[in-house]
Amino acid sequence: MKGIIFTEFLEMVESHFSVEVADQIIEQNDLDSKGAYTSVGNYDKQELIKLITSLSECVNLPVGVLLKEYGKYLLSHFLIYYPQFFQDLTTTFDFLDTIDRHVHVEVKKLYRDADLPNFQTKRLSSTKMQMFYHSSNPFALLAEGLIEGAANHFGENIHVNSDISENHQVATFNLTLVD
Numbered sequence: 001m002k003g004i005i006f007t008e009f010l011e012m013v014e015s016h017f018s019v020e021v022a023d024q025i026i027e028q029n030d031l032d033s034k035g036a037y038t039s040v041g042n043y044d045k046q047e048l049i050k051l052i053t054s055l056s057e058c059v060n061l062p063v064g065v066l067l068k069e070y071g072k073y074l075l076s077h078f079l080i081y082y083p084q085f086f087q088d089l090t091t092t093f094d095f096l097d098t099i100d101r102h103v104h105v106e107v108k109k110l111y112r113d114a115d116l117p118n119f120q121t122k123r124l125s126s127t128k129m130q131m132f133y134h135s136s137n138p139f140a141l142l143a144e145g146l147i148e149g150a151a152n153h154f155g156e157n158i159h160v161n162s163d164i165s166e167n168h169q170v171a172t173f174n175l176t177l178v179d
């Protein structure tokens, strides 16, 4: 998993909780990286799972809540690092349609070793869309947070009803634009 996912995660822990909490969750785990991530490096995704599990215990919040929160945080930072992917787009649905066929394709060109999920989208009406997630990683709730973060960015009220498999590697997100 790309380092940016780790560096941003630890930044979120520092800003939402504290530097001490970030240090503590690193120390609690026997990490090959020792928690020293660089954004362009590549690290074992199990390290993220360990860190988020420790964070959940440390701050007494469920892993799912933290993953979603992280998704929202990450999206707001993608806006800063990758503004080109948001240019000319004005709605959440239009943006989400570009993830699989454009954004992640470009990410893969940038980082050949990126391990990205597959998404399919289906427009049901002007206010309803489905997004299907398929991954070798158990990060369906991260995707849900990223979707919510995108809705915040576009200033839209999108209701997300998700159907997530037990291993969190497959999910259907039923999105409804509410006004």
Ligand code: HEM
Residues within 6 Å of the ligand: 001, 002, 003, 004, 005, 078, 079, 082, 085, 096, 099, 103, 104, 107, 113, 114, 115, 116, 117, 135, 136, 137, 138, 139, 140, 142, 143, 144, 146, 147, 150
């Ligand atoms: C500008 C927008 C985006 C950029 C630049 C971006 C980039 C990336 C990068 C660099 C990774 C790490 C790949 C790796 O670790 O090997 C990643 C993973 C991921 N992306 Fe995106 N992404 C964007 C938007 C989204 C959105 C909107 C969603 C959800 C709808 C999404 C869902 C995910 C998920 C769930 C992962 C974790 C890996 C997995 O589950 O298999 N991304 N993305």
